[in-house]
Amino acid sequence: MTSTSPEQAAETADNPQIAADFPTVLVVDFGAQYAQLIARRVREADVYSEVVPHTLSAEEILARNPAALILSGGPSSVYSEDAPRLDPALLEAGVPVLGLCYGFQSIAQALGGTVARTGSREYGSTRLEAIDSTCTLFAGQDVDQVVWMSHGDAVTDAPEGFAVTASTPGAPVAAFEDPERRIFGVQWHPEVGHSQHGQRVIERFLREGAGLDRSWTTANVIEEQVALIREQIGQHRAICGLSGGVDSAVAAALVQRAVGDQLTCVYVNHGLMRQDESEEIEKAFGKATGGARLVMVDAEDVFLEALAGVTDPETKRKIIGEKFIRTFEKAQADIVAESRNDPNAQDVKFLVQGTLYPDVVESGGGEGTANIKSHHNVGGLPEDIEFELCEPLRALFKDEVRAVGAQLGLPEEIVQRQPFPGPGLGIRIIGEVTKERLDLLRQADAIVRAELTSAGLDREIWQCPVVLLADVRSVGVQGDGRTYGHPVVLRPVTSEDAMTADWAKVPYDVLSRISNRITNEVDGINRVVLDVTSKPPGTIEWE
Numbered sequence: 445m446t447s448t449s450p451e452q453a454a455e456t457a458d459n460p461q462i463a464a465d466f467p468t469v470l471v472v473d474f475g476a477q478y479a480q481l482i483a484r485r486v487r488e489a490d491v492y493s494e495v496v497p498h499t500l501s502a503e504e505i506l507a508r509n510p511a512a513l514i515l516s517g518g519p520s521s522v523y524s525e526d527a528p529r530l531d532p533a534l535l536e537a538g539v540p541v542l543g544l545c546y547g548f549q550s551i552a553q554a555l556g557g558t559v560a561r562t563g564s565r566e567y568g569s570t571r572l573e574a575i576d577s578t579c580t581l582f583a584g585q586d587v588d589q590v591v592w593m594s595h596g597d598a599v600t601d602a603p604e605g606f607a608v609t610a611s612t613p614g615a616p617v618a619a620f621e622d623p624e625r626r627i628f629g630v631q632w633h634p635e636v637g638h639s640q641h642g643q644r645v646i647e648r649f650l651r652e653g654a655g656l657d658r659s660w661t662t663a664n665v666i667e668e669q670v671a672l673i674r675e676q677i678g679q680h681r682a683i684c685g686l687s688g689g690v691d692s693a694v695a696a697a698l699v700q701r702a703v704g705d706q707l708t709c710v711y712v713n714h715g716l717m718r719q720d721e722s723e724e725i726e727k728a729f730g731k732a733t734g735g736a737r738l739v740m741v742d743a744e745d746v747f748l749e750a751l752a753g754v755t756d757p758e759t760k761r762k763i764i765g766e767k768f769i770r771t772f773e774k775a776q777a778d779i780v781a782e783s784r785n786d787p788n789a790q791d792v793k794f795l796v797q798g799t800l801y802p803d804v805v806e807s808g809g810g811e812g813t814a815n816i817k818s819h820h821n822v823g824g825l826p827e828d829i830e831f832e833l834c835e836p837l838r839a840l841f842k843d844e845v846r847a848v849g850a851q852l853g854l855p856e857e858i859v860q861r862q863p864f865p866g867p868g869l870g871i872r873i874i875g876e877v878t879k880e881r882l883d884l885l886r887q888a889d890a891i892v893r894a895e896l897t898s899a900g901l902d903r904e905i906w907q908c909p910v911v912l913l914a915d916v917r918s919v920g921v922q923g924d925g926r927t928y929g930h931p932v933v934l935r936p937v938t939s940e941d942a943m944t945a946d947w948a949k950v951p952y953d954v955l956s957r958i959s960n961r962i963t964n965e966v967d968g969i970n971r972v973v974l975d976v977t978s979k980p981p982g983t984i985e986w987e
């Protein structure tokens with residue numbers, strides 16, 4: 445059996461090869477905060493895009509035959525000695541290029557312009573003023589717009605042959621272009637939602653600057669992935685970790701389409717699921733994945749025993765990640781045993797997971813990105829995993845996955861289902877995880893979900909973790925008696941892709957109903973508090 449280590453799996457994050465046959469815009473990542481956002485904006489304009497690290501050589505990048513390049517922002521200053529360099533070969537290959545912030549500055553530097561620390565830094569929103577409103581990037585739009593900036597260096601002289609097309613108070617050269625050479629750049633960040641016409645600037649670059657028509661939609665993901673999965677899995681068999689969530693449902697449906705009954709889905713009840721969840725998943729499953737076979741595994745004791753006495757969040761995540769794999773191995777052995785009399789039975793070599801791009805990035809899988817928390821299915825995988833991983837959604841964001849799910853005809857309730865983390869309630873109990881505490885949290889969580897649903901808020905809210913502060917107790921008074929119980933935290937958030945989030949402004953009457961019901965109905969919880977932190981600085985889950 446071949447194996448894929450977590451490190452190898454993380455490495456492939458930058459090379460997911462989702463759409464090998466489509467004109468592809470490569471985003472060269474110079475250590476930007478949100479490089480993947482740029483790729484996503486390009487895909488929103490119906491052109492396929494992937495992120496590659498700046499550490500690839502110009503030959504390696506050009507060998508991938510990019511239809512255009514976008515050079516990202518980054519924390520360095522182009523003139524400092526250890527700054528990542530832009531190889532001028534990338535500008536001489538005839539491939540259209542758009543530079544953003546650091547990328548813009550590095551184009552200026554590479555082609556003989558000047559970049560300097562001018563002393564006028566701009567962080568946040570700034571007003572842009574047009575110098576040439578008929579230029580490639582701005583024609584047809586109101587150039588005087590609010591743009592979002594984050595820079596301390598500025599281009600002071602554009603390189604020869606470039607027209608300066610816009611300025612801001614802190615950056616006299618805020619945009620330039622040379623349409624002949626098809627090289628463009630802006631000092632601001634059109635990829636962030638706060639830049640007023642950001643998406644239009646990116647589209648102008650793609651259509652007018654680079655001559656790229658619409659060629660890619662999420663429908664292409666289905667065709668491409670089905671072909672790639674067929675090639676990867678071949679005649680072997682695969683199991684898919686199926687959680688009831690949209691990501692694994694879509695992954696399973698794609699693999700089912702590709703290799704039919706070579707796939708078995710495995711649902712693990714690790715004892716960390718919510719109230720009645722296992723039963724609901726068993727019922728809903730047939731519709732969800734095109735009828736693949738489902739094995740339900742009860743591994744509650746194994747997980748709870750392994751978690752006994754553990755309070756550190758990363759340790760919990762690693763234990764859960766490892767136990768998942770051990771449970772899948774056991775399911776694998778059972779499937780092999782069942783078919784031992786079939787001389788044609790193939791080995792069960794592949795593990796399909798619904799891993800998405802944010803799981804990979806948060807687990808530190810990108811180039812130079814920090815490990816925020818080890819997602820059980822990426823950074824939480826054990827070293828000795830023997831399965832080969834099949835992760836068809838690894839380059840996508842949740843809303844893209846939802847679009848694929850809808851195209852595959854999955855039921856609305858699955859496609860729109862709110863995310864629930866693989867480690868489940870295990871990372872929503874702050875302190876040791878025990879059966880008793882889990883039961884307590886399950887009751888509170890069921891009330892919150894029921895009330896948010898009946899208030900019609902399921903689509904508005906991304907998700908609402910309920911967190912039990914198991915080691916905190918506070919005094920209450922109920923029925924004239926003293927209570928000394930635990931608080932739960934409500935963490936309702938709104939989000940586009942879970943990379944950033946805001947706390948959801950749930951109406952007071954709904955909060956009040958939730959609070960009354962929990963404190964009245966759940967024995968042991970006497971206080972309900974609301975988390976009003978955005979991400980960043982908080983994350984969505986507490987651990």
Ligand SMILES: Nc1ncnc2c1ncn2[C@@H]1O[C@H](COP(=O)(O)OP(=O)(O)OP(=O)(O)O)[C@@H](O)[C@H]1O
Nearest residue numbers: 685686687689690691692711712797798863864866
């Ligand atoms: N209880 C489970 N049993 C089997 N596999 C699981 C379970 N929980 C998670 N997984 C696997 O881990 C992957 C990542 O979990 P994650 O929660 O991110 O995705 P999801 O549950 O499919 O979708 P969502 O993010 O919407 O909850 C899943 O796609 C699935 O392959």
Ligand SMILES: O=c1[nH]c(=O)c2[nH+]cn([C@@H]3O[C@H](COP(=O)(O)O)[C@@H](O)[C@H]3O)c2[nH]1
Nearest residue numbers: 818819820863864865866867942983984985
């Ligand atoms: O499958 C998962 N395995 C994990 O280990 C994990 N940790 C967080 N999440 C979910 O990811 C999104 C972002 O969460 P954070 O802001 O807490 O990182 C939110 O939607 C979280 O619910 C996980 N999902």
Ligand SMILES: NC(=O)CC[C@H](N)C(=O)O
Nearest residue numbers: 517518545546595596597
């Ligand atoms: N966001 C960026 O790309 C910043 C580029 C550079 N570090 C500056 O401060 O100007």
Ligand SMILES: [Mg+2]
Nearest residue numbers: 689864865866
């Ligand atoms: Mg989930």
